[in-house]
Amino acid sequence: MTERRDTGPTADFGYERVPREEKKSRVRGVFDSVAPRYDLMNDVMSLGLHRLWKRFTIAQSGLKKGQHALDVAAGSGDLSVGLARRVGPKGRVYVTDINARMLALGRDRLLDAGFAGNVAYVEADAEALPFESQSFHCVSIGFGLRNVTDKAAALASMYRVLKPGGRALVLEFSKPSLGPLEAVYDTYSFQVLPRLGEWLAGDAASYRYLAESIRRHPDQQTLKALMEAQGFERCEYFNLSAGIVALHVGYRL
């Protein structure tokens, strides 16, 4: 798959093309709608697998006690909690999201997990992160990049705020190699997911968007090349669950 760069007057919103300036508010609408059932839906849709994907991601962070980490598009904060555990009480974690409702879920999650004092919450757009250059040892984005209008701008922004030697973690749905099970995956994505969304969250459309946005997202190699184009070095990716999800890791050297 080659990615259509979203720099023109329109952008992908799932399978729809929408005016570029409209995409952010459409995405915000999706997450406003799904926020109350977000965690439940993640567990149901992935049969709990998202927890393993996120655990693997944190294990690749290379973070040590006392270091600084940034979670972009943090949502309900699963990765943020993992980052906070790694850096410990002397470290610092910034939890950021463009959506205030999702960020509030993240704050509740971190407080429930016992993290306070060294965690900050910032409403921020991945495309223009409001942090000093070279501030963080690790920057993560989990299932967020797919929703961003200009992915190159978001990756460039993540690169800018990384310290030399720091690494970026990009966890996202990707292009699976499922062979004969591909048809099952398609049926699951386009028939089952929207019904689950309707049933559990009263919202089929947002889960149809989820399935469509996954198909529109660049595949493993394309995303790796996009990261390299923003300056990341030693980029590699790990296919998880046969590539249904991939973790891309890239360094600022």
Ligand SMILES: C[S@@+](CC[C@H](N)C(=O)[O-])C[C@H]1O[C@@H](n2cnc3c(N)ncnc32)[C@H](O)[C@@H]1O
């Ligand atoms: C699928 S959720 C992922 C949440 C969390 N990282 C996780 O792995 O469960 C996607 C998140 O991306 C956020 N988001 C969408 N566009 C964004 C943007 N341009 N900048 C920052 N966050 C964005 C949404 O508000 C939402 O909370």
